[in-house]
Amino acid sequence: MNDRRLVLVNENDNVLVCCGQVGAGETVVLEGESLIMGVDIHVGHKVARRAIGKGEKIFRYGAPIGSATVDIAFGEHVHMHNIKSDYIPSHTREKKMEVGQ
Amino acid sequence: MKGYLRADGRKGIRNIVVVVYLVECAHHVARAVVSRANSDAVQLIGFPGCFPNEYSLTMMERLCTHPNIGGVVLVSLGCEGFNRERLSKTIADSGRPVRTLVIQESGGTRRTIESGLEAVEATQREIAATPMVDMGVAELVVGTICGGSDGTSGISANPAVGRSFDTLVEQGAACIFEETGELIGCEQVMADRAATPELGQEILAAVEKAENYYRVMGYGSFAPGNAEGGLTTQEEKSLGAYAKSGASKIHGLIKPGDVVTQGGLYLLDVVPDGEPRFGFPNIVDNAEIVELIASGSHLVLFTTGRGSVVGSAISPVIKVCANPETYQKLADDMDVNAGKIIDGEGTVNSVGEEIFELVCKVADGEKTKSEELGHQEFVLTYKQFEPTGPACLPVSR
Numbered sequence: 001m002n003d004r005r006l007v008l009v010n011e012n013d014n015v016l017v018c019c020g021q022v023g024a025g026e027t028v029v030l031e032g033e034s035l036i037m038g039v040d041i042h043v044g045h046k047v048a049r050r051a052i053g054k055g056e057k058i059f060r061y062g063a064p065i066g067s068a069t070v071d072i073a074f075g076e077h078v079h080m081h082n083i084k085s086d087y088i089p090s091h092t093r094e095k096k097m098e099v100g101q
Numbered sequence: 102m103k104g105y106l107r108a109d110g111r112k113g114i115r116n117i118v119v120v121v122y123l124v125e126c127a128h129h130v131a132r133a134v135v136s137r138a139n140s141d142a143v144q145l146i147g148f149p150g151c152f153p154n155e156y157s158l159t160m161m162e163r164l165c166t167h168p169n170i171g172g173v174v175l176v177s178l179g180c181e182g183f184n185r186e187r188l189s190k191t192i193a194d195s196g197r198p199v200r201t202l203v204i205q206e207s208g209g210t211r212r213t214i215e216s217g218l219e220a221v222e223a224t225q226r227e228i229a230a231t232p233m234v235d236m237g238v239a240e241l242v243v244g245t246i247c248g249g250s251d252g253t254s255g256i257s258a259n260p261a262v263g264r265s266f267d268t269l270v271e272q273g274a275a276c277i278f279e280e281t282g283e284l285i286g287c288e289q290v291m292a293d294r295a296a297t298p299e300l301g302q303e304i305l306a307a308v309e310k311a312e313n314y315y316r317v318m319g320y321g322s323f324a325p326g327n328a329e330g331g332l333t334t335q336e337e338k339s340l341g342a343y344a345k346s347g348a349s350k351i352h353g354l355i356k357p358g359d360v361v362t363q364g365g366l367y368l369l370d371v372v373p374d375g376e377p378r379f380g381f382p383n384i385v386d387n388a389e390i391v392e393l394i395a396s397g398s399h400l401v402l403f404t405t406g407r408g409s410v411v412g413s414a415i416s417p418v419i420k421v422c423a424n425p426e427t428y429q430k431l432a433d434d435m436d437v438n439a440g441k442i443i444d445g446e447g448t449v450n451s452v453g454e455e456i457f458e459l460v461c462k463v464a465d466g467e468k469t470k471s472e473e474l475g476h477q478e479f480v481l482t483y484k485q486f487e488p489t490g491p492a493c494l495p496v497s498r
Contacts, residue, residue, distance in 0.1 A: 004445070007256070009255075009256055017252055017253075017256060017331075018252070018331070019253070019256075019443045019444075019445075020443075020444075042331065043251075043252070043253060043331070043424060043425075043426055043443065044251040044252025044253045044254075044330045044331030044332070044406065044424065045252055045331035046252065046331060046333070060337060060340065061255065061340045061341070061344075063286070063287075063290075063336075063340050064286075064336065065286070065333065065334050065336050065337035065340060066333060066334040066336060066337065078333070079328075079331070079333050080328060080333055083333055083334065084334065085321070085333075085334035085335050085336060086334075086336065087285050087286060087312060087321070087334070087335050087336055088285065088312065088315055088316060088321035088323075088335045089320075089321065090321065090323045090327075090328060090332075090333065090334055090335060091320060091323065091325065091328075092325045092328050092329075093325045096320075
């Protein structure tokens, strides 16, 4: 069971998608376990549904959306700091990410 | 539903006069004519470059003979590379009134604006008598695009548009989704939906072409705002964007300006052929919207998470907002609040139905938010394409 703000899109996914903002320090239920969130999670962002090892594929929509660049803890924010594309690099206004393979 | 019956037999949902500048040097004169005409049915489009380009000429031919267009006023400086004679002939052959003003032969800025205004008024008088006839859903061509996507787009607005596409295709309409570069990562699932195995191969090749092209450009089709909205990688954005296509079979793979003539779901390959040149495939969302329109889209469904406000010249744009927080901020610009799916107050099915109903109303003349606000953006740049291969063409349903 999950906090209703954190939505599982596909049974095979290892991330949940935020549909209602969760504040840092809030206690939420993730996969039946209580967890204190370390950072703010904004709508549209992802958190790890379970521990994900470096190099593992990230699944959303039941399909791979990239690979972990470091070990990701259960409940951690999943974004550019810990995963990368397997195709083509993403970018922000400040910097360009690396690309996987 | 009623449509404007054109001399070439096609039916439009708007009756527009376009004033077209054929080079940036004629832009000011053309804009002045449109401003002074002061009607939302007189619109400005144009091409800035002075070098000839087959793609941009073909696009202009398709746009100026689009079913929503009643008549055309061309504004040329005089010395540019654009083949105004061929464009004018194509428009005249379609049965539409067309008038050409050449600034260098018309006495300069002031006098060309005056004669441009007279040309627009004469055109308006001629097209006022365009017959209105019954038009069915099966005669509609509907395009879709996403812009300013975020992590909500792929679970609310995009699948809701996909649901409306399923209904439209079932009822015989033609639906077009696009941007192969924003479908990187979906190539295999997409190929599996192709009407024929040969078409599936063409889809795989088109996405591979897109990946190579964007790699040469150095950036994927990914904006900083996508990342701020929770999207992390190109393939995550792609999988969300892909949901706009719904669940129908894919009937054809077309290129910009290939006019869809039968119902079904089509993928528009917007990435140029050959060695990458002229820069990014589409520099901005409106360049894609223009290509959807050139392929016959009567109207365009635009999904947005971060919040785009654009509309388009020629065809109405319906904006479907994915993110409930964005909807609160930009409600005046949004036609549909798909954010209610995120809030748990609506479902993909219910919003899909709402979109379908709005498509029918807008096709019947109801104005979209972007139309009311006067949005008529238009972008056309240089590109090159090879002819569409035989395996890409629609097969009989």
